[in-house]
Amino acid sequence: MSLAASSLTLTAGARTLVDSLDLALDAGEVVGILGANGAGKSTLVSVMAGLAAPARGEVRLDGLALDRLAPLTRAQHIGLLPQGDEGDFFGSVAEFVALGRHPFGSAPFDCAPHLARWELADLAGRAFATLSGGERQRARLAQLAAQQPRFALLDEPLTHLDPAHQARLLAWARTQADAGGTVVLTLHDPNWAACHCDRLLFLYGDGRWRLGTPAELLTPAALEALYGPGTAALWRQGKQDQPV
Numbered sequence: 484m485s486l487a488a489s490s491l492t493l494t495a496g497a498r499t500l501v502d503s504l505d506l507a508l509d510a511g512e513v514v515g516i517l518g519a520n521g522a523g524k525s526t527l528v529s530v531m532a533g534l535a536a537p538a539r540g541e542v543r544l545d546g547l548a549l550d551r552l553a554p555l556t557r558a559q560h561i562g563l564l565p566q567g568d569e570g571d572f573f574g575s576v577a578e579f580v581a582l583g584r585h586p587f588g589s590a591p592f593d594c595a596p597h598l599a600r601w602e603l604a605d606l607a608g609r610a611f612a613t614l615s616g617g618e619r620q621r622a623r624l625a626q627l628a629a630q631q632p633r634f635a636l637l638d639e640p641l642t643h644l645d646p647a648h649q650a651r652l653l654a655w656a657r658t659q660a661d662a663g664g665t666v667v668l669t670l671h672d673p674n675w676a677a678c679h680c681d682r683l684l685f686l687y688g689d690g691r692w693r694l695g696t697p698a699e700l701l702t703p704a705a706l707e708a709l710y711g712p713g714t715a716a717l718w719r720q721g722k723q724d725q726p727v
């Protein structure tokens with residue numbers, strides 16, 4: 484199964500965010516998308532999930548243009564963790580996580596392992612709206628994991644997570660990739676990207692983009708070109724044995 488963007492151009496108002504992007508996601512890889520605030524990361528993952536239309540170009544799932552697929556069919560293969568807050572969800576944590584199975588109708592499914600993996604078992608009966616920020620983010624991740632998408636697109640998934648749960652997210656992403664899935668994450672931490680991503684996509688916010696391995700892209704000069712002067716020095720502190 485493949486998910487591929489070709490000649491994808493994304494705009495916001497008069498701005499071109501991404502110009503003529505070609506990105507074919509491979510089975511078994513974790514891909515990080517990096518760029519400054521407003522560079523177009525969220526816009527790109529929304530378009531890759533079929534929730535927004537590009538200005539030009541297209542995204543194809545197994546050769547079929549996403550806009551020709553029924554939303555339910557897309558949701559059986561592509562999962563999106565958007566930025567945002569479902570504070571107005573009035574059900575329990577278990578019910579919130581089970582919503583991840585909606586694309587699969589009434590087929591029986593046990594959400595318990597997903598609640599356990601994200602340390603939500605004790606909170607399963609609690610109203611979702613009462614969760615802390617990090618607990619809520621874990622419930623959102625558990626919902627996406629319960630969906631079991633072949634392509635998981637996560638927009639800033641580290642938000643609100645403590646280091647232990649960041650590690651849990653990493654383990655989950657690697658498990659997905661090892662099982663032949665593909666995980667795409669937008670990130671603001673090049674050190675995390677250096678350690679845990681197989682490929683990176685840099686978005687410069689003016690149409691330009693660059694795709695490569697962490698070893699190719701995570702150099703001080705490349706980071707300063709992406710984020711601005713002085714930024715690479717900040718990340719190098721105490722990390723001399725790592726690529727950044």
Ligand SMILES: Nc1ncnc2c1ncn2[C@@H]1O[C@H](COP(=O)(O)OP(=O)(O)OP(=O)(O)O)[C@@H](O)[C@H]1O
Nearest residue numbers: 494495496500518519520521522523524525526527
């Ligand atoms: N309707 C709109 N009209 C004009 N500009 C828009 C519109 N919607 C979004 N934008 C702009 O598009 C740009 C890209 O937004 P996007 O959310 O994709 O950025 P991002 O890289 O995910 O940023 P962040 O790191 O802050 O989450 C932003 O500058 C945003 O203000």
